[in-house]
Amino acid sequence: MSVPASLPAEQWRRTSPLSFVVSAITGLKNLLFPMAAMLFGTQGWDGGWVFVVPSIAAMIAFSALFTWIAWRHFRYRVGDDDIRVERGLFSRTARSVPYERIQDVSLEQKLVPRLFGMVDVKFETGAGGKEEVRIRYVAAAEAEALRETVRARKSDEVVAAGEPAPPVEEPSRTLFAMDMKRLATFGLFEFSLVVFAVLGGAAQQFDFLLPFDIWNPEGWWRLLAGPGHRLQELGFAAQAIAAALALVLLAILGLITGLGRTVLRDYGFKLEDTPKGLRRRRGLLTRSDVVMPIHRVQALKVTTGILRRRFGWHGLGVVSLAQEARAGSHVVVPFAQMDEIVPVVETTGFTLPGAAAEWHRASRRQRTDSIVLTAIPFALLAATAGLIGSRLPELPAGGPMLAAMGLAALGGFLALREWHLWRHRRHATDARQLFVQHGWLAPRLDIASRVKLQSVEIAQGPLARRRGYANVRFGVAGGTLEIHGVPLEDARAIRRAVLDSIAEVDFSQLPG
Numbered sequence: 001m002s003v004p005a006s007l008p009a010e011q012w013r014r015t016s017p018l019s020f021v022v023s024a025i026t027g028l029k030n031l032l033f034p035m036a037a038m039l040f041g042t043q044g045w046d047g048g049w050v051f052v053v054p055s056i057a058a059m060i061a062f063s064a065l066f067t068w069i070a071w072r073h074f075r076y077r078v079g080d081d082d083i084r085v086e087r088g089l090f091s092r093t094a095r096s097v098p099y100e101r102i103q104d105v106s107l108e109q110k111l112v113p114r115l116f117g118m119v120d121v122k123f124e125t126g127a128g129g130k131e132e133v134r135i136r137y138v139a140a141a142e143a144e145a146l147r148e149t150v151r152a153r154k155s156d157e158v159v160a161a162g163e164p165a166p167p168v169e170e171p172s173r174t175l176f177a178m179d180m181k182r183l184a185t186f187g188l189f190e191f192s193l194v195v196f197a198v199l200g201g202a203a204q205q206f207d208f209l210l211p212f213d214i215w216n217p218e219g220w221w222r223l224l225a226g227p228g229h230r231l232q233e234l235g236f237a238a239q240a241i242a243a244a245l246a247l248v249l250l251a252i253l254g255l256i257t258g259l260g261r262t263v264l265r266d267y268g269f270k271l272e273d274t275p276k277g278l279r280r281r282r283g284l285l286t287r288s289d290v291v292m293p294i295h296r297v298q299a300l301k302v303t304t305g306i307l308r309r310r311f312g313w314h315g316l317g318v319v320s321l322a323q324e325a326r327a328g329s330h331v332v333v334p335f336a337q338m339d340e341i342v343p344v345v346e347t348t349g350f351t352l353p354g355a356a357a358e359w360h361r362a363s364r365r366q367r368t369d370s371i372v373l374t375a376i377p378f379a380l381l382a383a384t385a386g387l388i389g390s391r392l393p394e395l396p397a398g399g400p401m402l403a404a405m406g407l408a409a410l411g412g413f414l415a416l417r418e419w420h421l422w423r424h425r426r427h428a429t430d431a432r433q434l435f436v437q438h439g440w441l442a443p444r445l446d447i448a449s450r451v452k453l454q455s456v457e458i459a460q461g462p463l464a465r466r467r468g469y470a471n472v473r474f475g476v477a478g479g480t481l482e483i484h485g486v487p488l489e490d491a492r493a494i495r496r497a498v499l500d501s502i503a504e505v506d507f508s509q510l511p512g
Contacts, residue, residue: 012076015136015137017071018116019071022116023070023137025112027063069089073086073088079096082099083102099153105124107119107120107290109283109286118137119138119143120134120135172274172279176269176340176344177270178269183267188255191254191258266334271333277293278332278347278348279291279292280330293320298320298448298452298476300317300318300447302447304443306442313335315333316331316341318332319448319476319477351433353435360426360427360428362484362486363487365468369467371415371418374411375411375415378407379408382407385404421438421440424438424443425437426438427483432451434447434448434449434453438484448474457473458473458495470487471483471484472491
């Protein structure tokens with residue numbers, strides 16, 4: 001791909017008039033609920049359309065007007081030292097972001113902008129959850145020019161105002177890609193019942209339009225029984241078969257929903273190693289194009305699922321200074337075998353733990369305390385239920401005892417769960433990295449560079465102080481990494497080793 005021309009510096013620019021059209025069209029979704037409420041509310045009115053049609057037209061007109069005002073009073077400028085964005089009519093805001101604070105520039109195209117050739121440009125600053133700087137919407141060539149201009153100025157390259165950058169062919173190496181067969185396999189493991197949550201929310205809003213109360217189980221039973229209650233007359237076996245078929249239908253819908261979400265999100269997934277970093281492109285309706293500079297990768301996350309781990313499927317995410325909105329990491333390999341993940345891990349400069357890694361579990365005292373603290377409340381509740389049953393004979397026979405047995409069984413299950421979590425929670429270190437593995441049914445491995453950790457904290461509660469163990473928390477981009485319940489001396493040794501690793505590095509010699 002040739003690098004596009006850089007943008008003129010110190011000139012205020014507006015987005016294309018097409019961006020106003022795109023914004024106006026996409027803004028119509030905010031009018032769907034008021035329109036639906038108006039249509040349902042005027043049912044039965046004689047000549048109601050005389051009121052509805054002008055009202056809907058007025059809502060669309062006002063929405064278009066406000067969109068035009070927002071577009072007309074939005075402008076941006078590519079300066080020598082920063083990107084500046086101004087917006088607003090009555091309440092005017094101006095935001096300036098220095099180039100050295102921009103972690104990366106990501107491009108995104110949803111369905112409607114793609115139809116018009118418009119791109120949403122987001123400047124990622126890693127500003128602790130604050131809204132990122134965005135320019136909506138610009139032509140695809142202008143979006144590429146914005147990205148290349150920011151990268152050039154961050155690299156202190158001299159780009160004359162209005163002069164095109166010399167065309168450079170970027171060499172790239174495909175690290176991972178998913179074809180339709182892999183995508184379909186991935187979708188089968190992404191079982192989802194989100195469609196039922198959506199339908200349930202819609203039914204709750206519009207239940208007054210249905211012929212019976214959908215939240216009443218007896219109404220559903222009468223509906224399923226059919227005329228003359230024929231289903232009930234078929235006997236228990238037929239009813240059990242009907243229930244099994246309903247569960248099968250539920251599973252099929254869940255699989256279809258998961259497959260659909262996977263295809264929409266990861267269609268055309270491709271990860272490339274480029275001179276500027278890892279470039280990831282994916283999406284069917286919403287197409288995203290993100291480049292993650294390798295030197296900004298702080299940590300890795302190797303994940304799996306309850307079922308997919310049985311077949312050797314894993315995912316890989318990178319924790320970067322520039323994070324996706326509402327996400328803890330960039331997913332760079334969503335669904336692959338470990339031998340496919342290894343080349344990506346090596347490209348980022350990290351390594352997976354080897355056979356010689358010395359793994360350590362949390363303190364046995366911490367294990368005992370967590371089990372006891374989990375079981376005690378349920379034991380007390382069970383004893384209370386048994387005591388109430390012995391003091392109040394008028395209660396149903398066996399009721400308090402069954403409640404006590406149920407509470408005791410639940411407490412035992414949760415205590416057993418704590419023991420399993422302790423067995424599968426472990427950590428290890430080597431000369432450069434820190435490994436933390438946790439999780440029982442769906443384990444996750446976190447890999448962090450000791451040099452890139454931002455802070456180290458030893459935390460102890462009252463019980464941990466008396467028992468001599470602590471949690472070690474490491475500050476990384478986008479959150480924290482934590483080792484639970486290690487002996488206090490081990491916690492201090494880990495902190496000392498990490499701080500020594502940081503002290504040995506001359507950060508002025510590192511890229512970026």
